[in-house]
Every structure is written in C-alpha cells, then in structure tokens.
Amino acid sequence: MEPKTLVDEAKNVLKRNDHGRWMVPAGNLYPHQWLWDSCFIAIGLRHIDVERAQTELRSLLRGQWKNGMLPNMIFDSGQAYRQDRELWRSYVSPYSPEQVATSGITQPPMLAEAVVRVGEKLKIAERRSWYANMYPAILAYHEWLYRDRDPHKEGLVILLHPYESGLDNSPPWISELRKHSMPWWVSLIERLHLDGLINLVRRDNRHVPPGQRMSNIEALAYWAALRRLRRKAYNSEALLSRSLFAVEDLAFNCILVRANSHLRQIAKTIGHVVPDELLTRMENTEKALEQLWDEPSGQYYSRSFISHKIIEESTISTLLPLYGGSVSKERATRLVDLLKNRKYFGTSYPVPSVAVNSSYFDEFKYWQGPSWVNTNWLIMDGLSRYGYEKEAEILRQRTLEMVAKNGFNEYFSPLSGKPAGAPNFSWTAALTIDLLKS
Numbered sequence: 436m437e438p439k440t441l442v443d444e445a446k447n448v449l450k451r452n453d454h455g456r457w458m459v460p461a462g463n464l465y466p467h468q469w470l471w472d473s474c475f476i477a478i479g480l481r482h483i484d485v486e487r488a489q490t491e492l493r494s495l496l497r498g499q500w501k502n503g504m505l506p507n508m509i510f511d512s513g514q515a516y517r518q519d520r521e522l523w524r525s526y527v528s529p530y531s532p533e534q535v536a537t538s539g540i541t542q543p544p545m546l547a548e549a550v551v552r553v554g555e556k557l558k559i560a561e562r563r564s565w566y567a568n569m570y571p572a573i574l575a576y577h578e579w580l581y582r583d584r585d586p587h588k589e590g591l592v593i594l595l596h597p598y599e600s601g602l603d604n605s606p607p608w609i610s611e612l613r614k615h616s617m618p619w620w621v622s623l624i625e626r627l628h629l630d631g632l633i634n635l636v637r638r639d640n641r642h643v644p645p646g647q648r649m650s651n652i653e654a655l656a657y658w659a660a661l662r663r664l665r666r667k668a669y670n671s672e673a674l675l676s677r678s679l680f681a682v683e684d685l686a687f688n689c690i691l692v693r694a695n696s697h698l699r700q701i702a703k704t705i706g707h708v709v710p711d712e713l714l715t716r717m718e719n720t721e722k723a724l725e726q727l728w729d730e731p732s733g734q735y736y737s738r739s740f741i742s743h744k745i746i747e748e749s750t751i752s753t754l755l756p757l758y759g760g761s762v763s764k765e766r767a768t769r770l771v772d773l774l775k776n777r778k779y780f781g782t783s784y785p786v787p788s789v790a791v792n793s794s795y796f797d798e799f800k801y802w803q804g805p806s807w808v809n810t811n812w813l814i815m816d817g818l819s820r821y822g823y824e825k826e827a828e829i830l831r832q833r834t835l836e837m838v839a840k841n842g843f844n845e846y847f848s849p850l851s852g853k854p855a856g857a858p859n860f861s862w863t864a865a866l867t868i869d870l871l872k873s
C-alpha cells in the first residue's frame with residue numbers, strides 16, 4: 436500500500452472510533468476511554484489535527500482523581516454501560532471524581548510523553564500555554580504515583596492489578612498470580628474443568644476468538660483481584676497490608692523514568708520548579724531500576740513485591756529500558772543483541788510480546804506472543820536515542836509492512852504477521868500515521 440493510502444485508511448479508523456472529545460480503542464470490544472490508548476492516539480492525531488490531539492489529552496483529565504490518580508478507564512455514560520461502571524464502582528472512593536465514572540486503577544504514565552509530542556507541533560508561545568495547562572495534572576499524577584505506590588521510598592512504583600501494566604496477561608503477572616494469589620474457588624473451577632462455563636458471561640470472546648485473549652481462569656482470577664481492590668475502596672495502603680498480588684513492573688517503571696524526564700522538561704519550559712522531594716524520588720527510580728538487572732542473562736526483569744525476587748520471564752518489557760533511557764550504553768547494547776537474536780525477539784514481524792523461547796510463547800495470545808504497534812513504537816524511540824538508528828529504521832519498516840499487509844489490528848503474529856485481536860484499533864492507526872510522518 437502507498438504511504439498516502441495508508442495514512443488515509445488510518446484516518447478512517449480514527450474517524451470511526453471518534454466520540455467527539457475522546458476516542459475508543461476499538462468500537463465493540465473497548466467502548467470507553469483508556470488512558471495510555473488516548474496518549475498514543477494523540478501522538479498520531481497531532482499530525483492531522485493538533486487541536487483534536489489536545490482535546491484527546493485534556494479529556495483524560497476529567498477522570499483524574501482528587502488524589503492525583505489518572506484511571507486506566509473513563510466510562511461512557513450511556514445506559515448500555517451501566518454494568519461496566521457498576522463493576523468498578525469508583526464512587527466507593529472519596530477521591531473519585533463526581534461527574535464521571537472511572538476505574539480505580541491506573542495505566543502506564545504515557546501522558547507526559549504525549550503532551551510533549553503534541554507540544555512539538557505548536558509554536559513556542561502556544562506550546563508554553565499548552566504545557567502550563569497540562570503541567571499541574573501531570574505533576575499531581577507523578578506525585579500520587581510516588582506517594583501512593585512507593586510508600587517505602589524504594590524508587591520503584593508498585594502495581595496492584597495486572598491491568599495497570601497495560602500488558603494484561605504478561606507472563607510475570609501470570610506467574611505471580613499462580614504463586615501467590617489464586618483464589619481457592621478459581622483453582623477448584625480449574626481442577627474440575629468447569630472454566631468453559633465462563634464463556635457464557637465473557638463479552639470479549641464474542642468479538643475476538645478465545646485463543647487470542649486471556650484464558651478463562653486468568654480472567655476469573657483478575658476479576659477476583661479487582662473485587663478485592665473494590666472492597667478496599669481502591670485504598671493501596673489497606674490493600675498492600677493484605678494482598679499478595681503486587682509487582683514492581685519493569686515496563687511501567689521504564690515508562691515512568693522517561694515520563695519524569697519529560698516532566699522536568701515541561702517544568703523548565705514554563706519556568707516552574709519541580710518540588711525537591713519529587714526530584715529526589717525520580718532519581719531514585721533510575722538507580723532502583725538497576726536492581727532489576729540480571730547479569731547472567733543480560734536482562735532486566737519485573738520484581739515480585741511479595742517475595743522481592745526478580746521474575747525471570749523474557750517479555751517485551753525486557754526491551755523497554757531502551758525507551759526509559761537511563762540505562763548504560765553497555766547494557767543497552769546487550770538488550771539490542773536480544774532484540775536481534777532469533778531465539779528471543781528477532782522474528783519476521785517483530786517485536787513479539789514474549790521471547791519466542793519462552794514456554795509462554797503463543798503467536799496469537801494477546802500479550803503472550805503477538806507483536807503490538809505501541810510497544811514497537813516505544814522500542815524504536817529507545818533505539819534511536821541510544822544511537823541505533825539503523826535498527827530503529829528496520830523496525831519502522833517492518834511495522835509499517837505488517838500493518839499495510841494486514842490492517843490496523845490490535846496485534847499481529849510475530850511469525851507470519853497475520854492480524855489478531857480487534858480490527859480497526861485506534862493506537863495502531865494513530866501510531867502508523869506517526870511512523871509515516873515523523
């Protein structure tokens with residue numbers, strides 16, 4: 436497909452997913468506004484309509500909690516979605532906003548990146564006022580992340596539910612779930628092979644073949660984890676004292692490192708001083724990230740908050756320290772070796788969300804194998820900043836080829852490029868525009 440046609444087709448996808456002031460990730464499967472989706476969407480939209488890109492990001496702030504948290508979902512207010520809103524019941528927390536219903540957990544902190552990328556398209560005076568408008572919300576969000584999710588000031592932010600990682604069924608989370616947090620009744624359902632019954636209530640499987648989503652057992656256990664959160668009114672202190680499901684997630688913390696440097700840049704541009712306490716904590720994250728390095732395998736990993744042990748699973752997160760940008764050139768080179776290695780991430784349609792030599796690898800299964808355009812985008816960005824321009828360009832070409840051949844799907848087989856998950860997926864379309872126009 437010609438680049439021009441590809442851009443036009445991508446614009447069509449965005450148009451059909453547009454709800455006016457915010458976009459859904461994909462019509463039927465994801466009918467609400469998602470946090471990091473809107474950030475990626477704005478990064479693409481800035482090339483075609485910068486005002487609309489600003490609106491997309493501003494609309495995220497209507498969901499911000501009084502304590503600074505940005506929720507991963509802001510629900511559509513339509514009658515049809517009462518059940519979704521009731522599942523989360525954000526009103527159980529005194530911090531939730533009054534005007535909109537949201538989830539009670541967050542998602543990777545991509546907002547600062549999106550604000551800067553959109554800012555690049557504005558003249559300096561407009562950019563300053565854009566930054567000045569968005570800065571208080573980003574600051575409050577980062578302060579919340581540290582206050583609420585790094586209570587012992589160790590440097591790494593803790594996630595309380597796998598949905599917060601954005602990589603829902605990524606192996607480290609599944610392994611933690613199985614080790615520490617499987618409710619007895621879910622294990623019983625598994626032992627008795629009754630999990631097929633769950634299909635009767637699962638909506639996602641009506642839109643996407645079950646083999647491309649998480650398993651029924653995983654979905655059930657995640658639902659139980661969500662109920663635990665809700666019961667504690669999304670109060671992390673209450674939760675951390677009892678729950679055995681908490682991870683220092685590698686991808687999230689890498690994205691945070693990068694977001695912190697954007698926050699500093701935004702503050703500088705508008706003449707604000709980032710509070711000292713926050714600056715110290717940001718530096719600590721960069722240092723603490725090195726505790727996740729495992730020398731023998733030459734990789735970074737997520738760490739269990741419960742056992743304090745690293746979770747040795749090679750996933751897409753392994754490569755995200757490149758995007759974070761704080762790791763040494765030497766360690767970055769070892770990550771690039773893994774990216775090219777055919778036993779790990781060097782497939783025909785990279786980058787697989789799980790290394791191909793992992794026992795979890797399945798070319799179609801959600802975050803357990805398929806290639807996703809948003810993580811490719813993050814890795815390309817990291818590669819260029821570490822000076823791997825050639826590798827970044829190859830990944831750009833491969834990604835565009837995958838989309839041009841197969842459509843704007845949610846994810847793709849890393850072996851054949853075959854499309855999977857939801858069709859007409861917003862961030863795939865938006866980031867395709869960005870890859871063609873940047």
Ligand code: GLC
Nearest residue numbers: 460465469471472601602603
């Ligand atoms: C899935 C993905 C998550 C994304 C959401 C909406 O839950 O795992 O990363 O934000 O869908 O697209």
